[in-house]
Amino acid sequence: MKQTAKTPPALLLRWAEERIGAVAAVRDASHDRDRSRVWELEGVGGVSWYLKVSPSEKFYMRESRAYRHVVPALGHARAPQLVDSQARDLVMLLTAVPGAPAKRLGLGIVEWRAVHRQAGVLCARLHEAGELESADRGEAAASLDAAAGGAEKYLARAGDRLSRTSGS
Structure with missing residues (x-):
């Protein structure tokens, strides 16, 4: 697996692979902020997901709640979907959607x-x-x-x- 200098903790990468299968490449996709921890995971078949660790419990609760309850109202093609989340590690696994900010x-x-x-x-x-x-x-x-x-x-x-x- 190709990895960058800033890779997710091995435990979180294993957690993600249990849900999406083997990961072929990891790319740091964090924002230019100290507490941003986001990685793009590319599967063996070329499909991508995002692994995100929230900076705090408050942000985790807000964002995971939004993915569960708000995003479905937007329509599945308009926003990433929550694949799974784990409150203990403040981590979310999200689908990737096409486009750019x-x-x-x-x-x-x-x-x-x-x-x-x-x-x-x-x-x-x-x-x-x-x-x-x-x-x-x-x-x-x-x-x-x-x-x-x-x-x-x-x-x-x-x-x-x-x-x-x-x-x-």
């Missing part, structure tokens, strides 16, 4: 508008999926408050670059 594509204004429209369609699907469980409501409210605070920060940074529209 929009930030890396060098999109123009027209393409960015299309991305935002697609995001709106996905948000609508989430709203149509039904009520949140009580355990998720508090966290969702906190996330909305944080997003609103972030929007205020970006608006302040934009300053004079934004123009006022009629009716505001």
Whole structure:
């Protein structure tokens, strides 16, 4: 098996192989953050999966819950699917989906508008999926408050670059 300098712990790699079969190659797919630990696993037949270790129990619970309950509302081709997870090690095994992050594509204004429209369609699907469980409501409210605070920060940074529209 071809491995990179930053490979998953052997125990987690064995755990993944018990679920997906032999792994032919491992590629570090972590984000450029200290606590990001993500690996792309390529199977013998060329199929890929992602092995991800969450940085904390809070993030693990949030993300694994989203893969179980929210992602199905988006549709199977629109997001990775959770193959398995293990709370003890904060690890998730996910299917790979085709595509690349929009930030890396060098999109123009027209393409960015299309991305935002697609995001709106996905948000609508989430709203149509039904009520949140009580355990998720508090966290969702906190996330909305944080997003609103972030929007205020970006608006302040934009300053004079934004123009006022009629009716505001």
